[in-house]
Amino acid sequence: MTDRAVPASELYTDEFVADPYPTFARLRTDAPVCPVSSLRFDQYLITRLDDAKAALTDPRLSKDLYGPGQHYLRIFGPNSEGLNKNMLNSDPPEHTRLRRVVSQAFAPRRIEALRPRVAEIVDDLLDKIVPQGQADLMRDFAIPLPMMVISDLLGIPATDHDRVLDWTQVIRTSGSSRRPPEQERAAVQEAQLRLNHYLADLVQAKRGNPADDMISALIEACDHDGTLAESELVTTTFLLLFAGHQTTADFLGNATVALLTNPDQLELLRAKPDLLPQAIEELLRFDGPLPVASPRIATEDIEYQGVRIPRGSIVGVVINSANHDPEHFADPDRLDLCRDRGPHIGFGHGVHYCLGVSLARMEAQIGIGALLRRLPDPRLAVPVEQLRRLPAASPFRGLLELPVQFS
Structure with missing residues (x-):
C-alpha cells in the first residue's frame, strides 16, 4: 500500500475514460486513499466502499466550497456561483432547510403521478426513431427524455425546451470540442450566463402567473413562507434542472451500452421483463453516471486508511470504484442482472442522498423497458x-454519441 501522489495526468486519459475500472481496482488495492497531484489544488480519492460511506457522512468533509478559500470558484470558474450555490453545495443546517423546501415535489406519490406523461414522452421519441432503423440514442432518446420530464415538472414552457437543452449541453460537453481552450471556456461561461438570465426571467414571469409546477412552489416558499431567499430561487431551479436530467441521460446511455455488450443479460431481461427494477440497480452499480461524488473539502486534518488528509484538501469519493469493491460485491466487474441490490451507493449516501431517486428510477424503468420492446x-x-465519451475532465461518465442499428 502506498500514499504516493498520483499525477492527475496518469488518471484522466482517454484510456481511463474508456474503461476506468482496472485503475479503480489497482487503487483499491494499492492506494485506497490516493493523493492526486495537480496544479490547482490538493485532492484525495477514496475508493473502497466502507471508506466511501464513512466519508459521505463525515461532518469534517464539507460541501460548502464557497466558504473560506473559495474552492468552488477555483475549480469551476467565476460564473459558477450564480448557478451552483445551492443545497448540493451546502452543509446542515442550510442544506436541511433547502432540501426540505423541494422534497415535497419529489415525494414518491407525486412522481408516480408523472408515469403516464413519462410513458407518453418515451413513445413519442421512439415513434420517430423506430422507422429509421438506426439512431444516435443519446441525441434522439437519452438526452431529450429526462430534459422534457424535468422541464415539465419545473414549469419550463415547451417552446423553450430546445434552447435550454442547448445551453445545458454546452455545459455538459465542456472540453469535448476541438476549439482552443480559451474559446471553450468562453462558450461555457456564455451558456452559464444565458441559462442564469433565462431562469431569473422565468422566475419573475411565474411570479405574475403562477401555475401547478415546481418553480411556482419555490416562489411560494420564498415570498410567503420565507424559507427560501430570493437569491436561492435561481440556484435551486438550476440544480433541479441540471441534476434532473444530466445523470439520468448519462445513465440511460451507459445502461444501453452495458446491455448491448452483454447479450446474455440483454436476452435475460427481454425474457424476464419483471427483472427490470432489479436490473436498473445492477446497471447503476455496474457503470454509473457520476463516477466521483461532488467534491468535499476537509475542514480539519483527517485520516483515512492511515493516510493524512490535510485541512483544505479536496476529497473525491469514487462512487464507481466503491460499487466495484470485491469486499461487498462478488465478481464485481461482471454484469449480473439477477444480483441482489446490495449496498451500492449509485444514488449517494447520507444527507446528500439523491432527492430525485424515485423519478430517476421511474424514467429508467420506462425508458429501458420501451427500448427492449x-x-x-x-x-x-x-x-x-x-x-x-465525455472528456476526462468531466465530472460525469457518459457518452457524446450512441450510434445504434436495429432491424
Missing part, C-alpha cells in the same frame, strides 16, 4: 472502443 435486434453501429 420496440427496438428489434439492437446493436452498436461502431465497435464499443470507438464510442465517443
Whole structure:
C-alpha cells in the first residue's frame, strides 16, 4: 500500500475514460486513499466502499466550497456561483432547510403521478426513431427524455425546451470540442450566463402567473413562507434542472451500452421483463453516471486508511470504484442482472442522498423497458472502443454519441 501522489495526468486519459475500472481496482488495492497531484489544488480519492460511506457522512468533509478559500470558484470558474450555490453545495443546517423546501415535489406519490406523461414522452421519441432503423440514442432518446420530464415538472414552457437543452449541453460537453481552450471556456461561461438570465426571467414571469409546477412552489416558499431567499430561487431551479436530467441521460446511455455488450443479460431481461427494477440497480452499480461524488473539502486534518488528509484538501469519493469493491460485491466487474441490490451507493449516501431517486428510477424503468420492446435486434453501429465519451475532465461518465442499428 502506498500514499504516493498520483499525477492527475496518469488518471484522466482517454484510456481511463474508456474503461476506468482496472485503475479503480489497482487503487483499491494499492492506494485506497490516493493523493492526486495537480496544479490547482490538493485532492484525495477514496475508493473502497466502507471508506466511501464513512466519508459521505463525515461532518469534517464539507460541501460548502464557497466558504473560506473559495474552492468552488477555483475549480469551476467565476460564473459558477450564480448557478451552483445551492443545497448540493451546502452543509446542515442550510442544506436541511433547502432540501426540505423541494422534497415535497419529489415525494414518491407525486412522481408516480408523472408515469403516464413519462410513458407518453418515451413513445413519442421512439415513434420517430423506430422507422429509421438506426439512431444516435443519446441525441434522439437519452438526452431529450429526462430534459422534457424535468422541464415539465419545473414549469419550463415547451417552446423553450430546445434552447435550454442547448445551453445545458454546452455545459455538459465542456472540453469535448476541438476549439482552443480559451474559446471553450468562453462558450461555457456564455451558456452559464444565458441559462442564469433565462431562469431569473422565468422566475419573475411565474411570479405574475403562477401555475401547478415546481418553480411556482419555490416562489411560494420564498415570498410567503420565507424559507427560501430570493437569491436561492435561481440556484435551486438550476440544480433541479441540471441534476434532473444530466445523470439520468448519462445513465440511460451507459445502461444501453452495458446491455448491448452483454447479450446474455440483454436476452435475460427481454425474457424476464419483471427483472427490470432489479436490473436498473445492477446497471447503476455496474457503470454509473457520476463516477466521483461532488467534491468535499476537509475542514480539519483527517485520516483515512492511515493516510493524512490535510485541512483544505479536496476529497473525491469514487462512487464507481466503491460499487466495484470485491469486499461487498462478488465478481464485481461482471454484469449480473439477477444480483441482489446490495449496498451500492449509485444514488449517494447520507444527507446528500439523491432527492430525485424515485423519478430517476421511474424514467429508467420506462425508458429501458420501451427500448427492449420496440427496438428489434439492437446493436452498436461502431465497435464499443470507438464510442465517443465525455472528456476526462468531466465530472460525469457518459457518452457524446450512441450510434445504434436495429432491424
